[in-house]
Amino acid sequence: MADKPSRALVLYGDGLARFVNPSHTHLHSLASNASCGFLSLPNAPPSESEDERIAREFAVLVDAYxxxxxxxxxxxxxxxxxxxxxxxxxxxxxxxxxxxxxxLKSFGTRLGFSVLPNDGFIKSSKSQAELPVESVAAELLKLLGFGQTVEPRQYDLVFVHVGAGEVDVKNDQAIADDVEYPNALVGAIMNIGKPGTEISLHLHLSVVMSYGGTSEKDDVNLSFSISKDGTNSNLSKLVPHQSYTMRGEALRKDVRHHSPMLLAQWQYAVTRKDMAETFSFEDFKEHGGNLVIPADRFLHEVAFKLWKAPKYGA
Known part of the structure; x- marks a missing residue:
């Protein structure tokens, strides 16, 4: 346990999970040092627009549905x-x-978030030239009070939302190209907060990647539920419900058993390193240490590290 409250940075790649590839070495390096797992979402309403999906999934992620x-x-x-x-x-x-x-700007304001435009970090306000990613990382960390020394913080928690086309809308590769932004940010943040530094001791970093609009038919290889097809019918009722399908003692009525959010969390000497080596669905399923929790419990877990909430779960 840390000796004082942590400060949390959440990099949220909205709809970018399917575009992570072997070239994104910083994401894979993070996964190899982090605690990895899944965040389960509810099913999407019929005829949901992309803009509605973005707001709804963020609302679930911060338990404000x-x-x-x-x-x-x-x-x-x-x-x-x-x-x-x-x-x-x-x-x-x-x-x-x-x-x-x-x-998200409108909804975040309703929830009491300070809303900051991504352009203010991607580009310089004076020249509108792109800032080096190291400068972007340093500016984000300053919001949490991290500078050359640990400073009084403006915020306990900073979410960075990167969605399709937010960084680069020049061509049809915009979504895939956007993965480069969180990948580079992770590399810069990990470099600034090297193990043993004051930042590493008090920075809780979460990287969340979602699949965006999806269906089980389209993503047959992204299921994380335990199949009961091979279970003896007489014994099937004895198979316990997985914890992510429960809320307290009651079954959740709407759980999507495929295409979860991918989650990697790192804080030096605080989070437990598991056996995952790459930022991928397959590796998290086989070797991740966190398994699956409902997405609406994520913020409660982070708040615990900030000494702002009691521990959720075991």
């Missing part, structure tokens, strides 16, 4: 509504989201 489904309702206790804001839910947590997506 009720706020997403009630866009006209209030979000604070003071207004007589549900307790949706991140500060109220997590002991005064200060959080920011870096994104160019209009829906």
């Amino acid at each position: 009720e706020a997403y489904t009630n866009p006209s309702g209030s979000t604070t206790k003071e207004e007589g509504g549900e307790n949706f804001t991140i500060s109220e839910r997590f002991m005064g947590m200060k959080a920011a989201i870096v994104t160019n997506n209009p829906s």
